[in-house]
Amino acid sequence: MDKKKQKHEEKRGQAKRSILINMIIVPFIPFILAIGVSFYFFTTALENNTTSSLKRIVGDHRDMIESFLMERKSDLELITKIYSFKEINSNKAIDTIFKNLKSRTGAFIDLGLFDSHGIHLKYSGQYQLRGKDYKNELWFKEVMQNGYYVSDIFLGYRNVPHFVIAVRQGGAEKTWILRATIDTLFFDKLVSQVRIGRTGESYILNKKGVAQTGRRSGGIYIMDKDSEFSDFPSLGNNIQTFINSDSERNKYLYATAWLKNREWLLVVRQEKKDAYKSLYSALYISLIIMVIGGAVIIVMAVYMTERILKRIQQLGQEKESLGNQLIRAAQLAEIGEMAAGFAHEINNPLQIIKSEHALIESLLEDMSGNIDAEKKEDVDEIEDSLDQIKLQVNRCSEITHAILKFGRENEIKEQLLNPRHVIPEIIHMIEKKAMVNGIEIIIHISEDSPEFKGDPSQFQQVMLNLFNNAMDALSEQHGSSGGILKIESYKNNEGFLVIKITDNGAGISPENIEKIFSPFFTTKPVGKGTGLGLSVCYGIIESFGGTMEVTSEQNVATTFVISLPAIN
Amino acid sequence: MAKMRIMLVDDEERYLQTTKKLIEKKGFEVLTAQSGKDALEKLKLQNVHVVILDVKMPGMDGNETLKAIRTLYPLVEVIMLTGHATLSSAIDGLKSGAYDFLMKPADIEIIIEKALEAFEKRQRLEEKIRIAQAKKYMRSPREILKDDEE
Numbered sequence: 001m002d003k004k005k006q007k008h009e010e011k012r013g014q015a016k017r018s019i020l021i022n023m024i025i026v027p028f029i030p031f032i033l034a035i036g037v038s039f040y041f042f043t044t045a046l047e048n049n050t051t052s053s054l055k056r057i058v059g060d061h062r063d064m065i066e067s068f069l070m071e072r073k074s075d076l077e078l079i080t081k082i083y084s085f086k087e088i089n090s091n092k093a094i095d096t097i098f099k100n101l102k103s104r105t106g107a108f109i110d111l112g113l114f115d116s117h118g119i120h121l122k123y124s125g126q127y128q129l130r131g132k133d134y135k136n137e138l139w140f141k142e143v144m145q146n147g148y149y150v151s152d153i154f155l156g157y158r159n160v161p162h163f164v165i166a167v168r169q170g171g172a173e174k175t176w177i178l179r180a181t182i183d184t185l186f187f188d189k190l191v192s193q194v195r196i197g198r199t200g201e202s203y204i205l206n207k208k209g210v211a212q213t214g215r216r217s218g219g220i221y222i223m224d225k226d227s228e229f230s231d232f233p234s235l236g237n238n239i240q241t242f243i244n245s246d247s248e249r250n251k252y253l254y255a256t257a258w259l260k261n262r263e264w265l266l267v268v269r270q271e272k273k274d275a276y277k278s279l280y281s282a283l284y285i286s287l288i289i290m291v292i293g294g295a296v297i298i299v300m301a302v303y304m305t306e307r308i309l310k311r312i313q314q315l316g317q318e319k320e321s322l323g324n325q326l327i328r329a330a331q332l333a334e335i336g337e338m339a340a341g342f343a344h345e346i347n348n349p350l351q352i353i354k355s356e357h358a359l360i361e362s363l364l365e366d367m368s369g370n371i372d373a374e375k376k377e378d379v380d381e382i383e384d385s386l387d388q389i390k391l392q393v394n395r396c397s398e399i400t401h402a403i404l405k406f407g408r409e410n411e412i413k414e415q416l417l418n419p420r421h422v423i424p425e426i427i428h429m430i431e432k433k434a435m436v437n438g439i440e441i442i443i444h445i446s447e448d449s450p451e452f453k454g455d456p457s458q459f460q461q462v463m464l465n466l467f468n469n470a471m472d473a474l475s476e477q478h479g480s481s482g483g484i485l486k487i488e489s490y491k492n493n494e495g496f497l498v499i500k501i502t503d504n505g506a507g508i509s510p511e512n513i514e515k516i517f518s519p520f521f522t523t524k525p526v527g528k529g530t531g532l533g534l535s536v537c538y539g540i541i542e543s544f545g546g547t548m549e550v551t552s553e554q555n556v557a558t559t560f561v562i563s564l565p566a567i568n
Numbered sequence: 569m570a571k572m573r574i575m576l577v578d579d580e581e582r583y584l585q586t587t588k589k590l591i592e593k594k595g596f597e598v599l600t601a602q603s604g605k606d607a608l609e610k611l612k613l614q615n616v617h618v619v620i621l622d623v624k625m626p627g628m629d630g631n632e633t634l635k636a637i638r639t640l641y642p643l644v645e646v647i648m649l650t651g652h653a654t655l656s657s658a659i660d661g662l663k664s665g666a667y668d669f670l671m672k673p674a675d676i677e678i679i680i681e682k683a684l685e686a687f688e689k690r691q692r693l694e695e696k697i698r699i700a701q702a703k704k705y706m707r708s709p710r711e712i713l714k715d716d717e718e
Contacts, residue, residue: 344624344651348580350673351649355586358676362593397673404651 016309023301031293039286046279050253051241054196054275058239058255058268061194061202065259065266068190069150072107072165076178080169085176088113089121098124101180109162109183114140116175125181127158143168143177150260152206153184153223161222163187163212184222188213191266199271204264205229212264219246232256235265243272325547328517332539335519343400350396357389402532403519416567417456419449419489419497426463427487430471438481439474446490450497450566454544462537466501466560469533472524473505473558491566496546499562507554516550572687573597573615577607577633578622578649590676596683604628608636616644617690618683623650623661623669631661638665643693645686649674 079088079097088094098111110125118135134140137156143149143166153163166179191213194202203220204212209229211220220226231244232254239257246252251272259266273280364382371379423445434441467485474483486502508516515521517538522531541548546564574596576584584600591598599616601607605628607619619637623630634646648661648669661669667686670679 347651347672352580352583352586354673355583355590355676359586359590362590393673401671 012309012313015312016305019308020301020305023304024298027297027301028294031297032290035286035290035293039282042282043279046276046282050275051255054241054253054255054268054270055239057194057196057200058202058257058266061191061268062239062257062259062266065191065204068107068187069165069260072105072180072182073148073150073167075101075104075108076165076167076180080167080178085113085170085174088176088178094122094124107182107186108180110181112179114177114179116144116173116177129157132157139164139166139179140177143179144175150263152210152263153212155223188222192216194268196268196270197274197277199274200268201270202266202268204259204266206264207262237262329542332517332519332535332542335535336539339403339519343403346396346400350393350400353389353393357386357393361386399532402536413455414453415456416451417454417459418451419499420445420447422456422459423463423487423489423499426460426467429464430467434471434485437471437475437483438478439471439483439485442484442486444486444488444490446488448491449489450491450495450568452497452544452546452564453567454540454564458540459544462540462562465533465537470501470503470505470558473507474503477504477506477555492563495566496563497566499564500559501562502557502559504557507556507558508550508552509554513550513552517548570617570691571595571597572683573599573617574683575599575601575607575610575616575619577601577604577619577625577630579603579625580622587676587679591680594680596680604630604633604636607633608640611637611641611644616641618667618686619644619646620679620683621646621648621666623648631664634661634666635664643690645690647679647682647686649679 079101083093083097088097094111094113098108101108101111110123110127110129112120112124112129113122114134115121118133118137118140120129120132120134123130138154139149139151142151147168149164149166151163151165153161155161162181162184164179164181166177168175168177170176191204192202192215194200199217201216203215205226206212209226211222211224211226214221228244228246233240233242235256235258237258239255241253241255244252244254252269253272253275254267254269256268257266258264364379364386368379424443427441427443431441470485471483474485477483484504486500488498488500488502490498492498512521512523517535519535520531521535524531538548541562541564544564546562548563549561550558551561552558574591576587576591576598577600578584579602581602584602588598588600599610599614601610603625607621610616611619621630621633621637625633628636630648630650634648637644637646645667646661646665648666649672650669651672667689668682670682
């Protein structure tokens with residue numbers, strides 16, 4: 001029994017697991033797919049968008065800086081075209097020209113005139129540079145060679161970082177050079193004016209990685225070497241984007257573009273966290289949705305699984321009990337038929353035995369007159385023996401008659417019975433016996449107890465059988481006082497008449513309760529019961545179209561419940 | 569009053585013998601027959617008052633025999649002896665004119681008691697017939713010659 005239970009439990013556990021897994025996985029697959037796919041497309045779109053906007057910014061900025069440099073160059077070229085060397089070299093003329101230039105743009109901080117030997121002839125500005133020899137300076141060599149030069153930032157004689165734009169004019173010995181210094185602050189502002197998000201910034205490095213403008217976020221100042229430059233991937237001519245991390249492991253999104261014939265590199269960068277801010281918030285939202293959705297799915301799955309299992313179990317039980325009822329009914333019908341035939345066949349030999357017995361008895365009676373005293377004892381014993389034969393034959397015939405009743409061959413007169421009249425009448429028949437045994441009878445027959453159809457004597461037989469069983473159980477348990485026999489009847493929700501007979505007697509053990517309606521099953525001592533009573537009752541109630549059930553708790557109570565279809 | 573003559577009809581030979589002895593001991597005359605056919609043969613030859621008839625017999629069964637007896641010898645009373653399974657056929661028997669039925673196994677005293685009741689009924693019936701006939705004879709004495717053999 002325990003093993004069976006265990007196996008059943010195991011099976012239930014398996015079913016539960018597989019239902020639960022299915023209930024979780026099946027909704028999870030589309031759920032994860034939907035979130036995953038939308039998240040993927042969203043992030044790629046966002047990434048593309050971010051990179052392309054960064055590219056656009058770096059491109060625009062490059063063009064802007066290039067045109068700034070070109071304009072400054074043309075400023076100087078304009079001067080060299082308007083004025084001759086003599087004019088510029090004349091007393092104080094350069095101060096006037098520089099004043100005019102400054103009124104055009106604030107980008108210049110000084111202006112100088114050089115001869116072909118690199119001697120600073122005239123100077124207008126805040127430093128004392130006149131007369132200095134620039135013959136060996138890089139910018140001088142370059143401008144002499146190319147006619148035009150924009151330098152990197154350098155310290156020079158003034159020992160302050162700056163860069164210059166120089167243009168050459170004239171030829172051979174008459175060559176002269178006009179040079180202007182660009183305001184570093186002005187240029188710095190111009191370059192760093194890019195604003196993207198919270199951390200977006202731009203700056204210029206030369207091709208060796210030395211900063212030409214400062215970085216807004218700090219770390220690199222003018223003329224510092226950018227330590228991260230060496231980590232940059234090899235850069236082509238076009239605008240490039242890449243991701244690089246600094247010494248503190250913060251990741252940055254970079255976009256770069258060459259300026260000035262690959263002399264300078266314009267760098268625009270933004271912290272990745274900042275650039276992908278909306279991406280991260282999307283990620284968090286997705287995660288929250290996933291967690292909540294997952295939790296909802298799991299909770300629903302657990303709840304549904306419990307419900308499904310409960311329903312399955314309920315159906316299983318219903319099926320089992322229905323199956324048991326069907327089997328029992330079929331068994332009873334079969335046994336009934338078989339037993340009836342069998343009983344009938346037994347009756348014939350019983351009849352002969354009875355006749356033989358009667359004959360012996362009467363012969364013995366005839367003889368007893370002329371028997372001497374010695375043999376009188378034997379004769380008495382024979383008579384005793386004969387009495388036993390008679391008794392036992394009667395017992396047999398009682399059994400066969402009970403079986404034949406079980407076979408339901410009696411003529412049945414169905415009629416409408418009113419429980420409110422019939423039940424009290426039957427109870428009346430047992431009142432005396434109950435009183436003698438000290439049994440209290442409680443009757444609750446509700447007014448709405450509906451009428452039912454059945455044979456009155458059969459119904460009486462059922463009731464008396466149940467009452468007598470109950471009273472036997474009560475005497476066994478309580479002796480001559482304390483027994484309670486309760487008889488109830490009412491109309492249940494399905495419109496059936498329910499009759500309940502409850503006693504607080506010895507009860508029925510669980511192993512017996514399964515067999516209680518089986519023919520020939522009895523717990524009474526040999527000769528005291530045929531074991532047919534309850535099976536006959538069961539058959540009768542069934543023939544009325546009703547059902548009969550029993551529940552029992554040992555030493556507490558036993559209840560027989562009869563349900564009969566009501567006739568309105 | 570005449571002595572009651574009983575005929576036992578049953579397929580069990582031993583039962584017939586024993587019961588015959590028992591009833592004879594009580595002082596009644598007993599005939600036995602092992603089948604319905606046998607019974608009808610014997611009824612032709614001898615006057616019987618009460619027939620105790622087993623319902624279930626091979627060949628001609630109790631009910632057929634009963635019908636034949638009631639048709640051929642309407643004055644003969646029949647008591648059916650039945651096992652329970654054939655109770656419905658016993659009811660048929662009562663409808664076809666059996667006096668009563670008994671359930672097997674029946675005590676011999678009860679069989680005799682029932683037989684006597686039936687015999688008395690028959691006696692009363694014969695008495696009535698005699699009285700009626702006497703009245704008829706008084707009206708027309710010639711009738712006596714007609715029904716002499718009766």
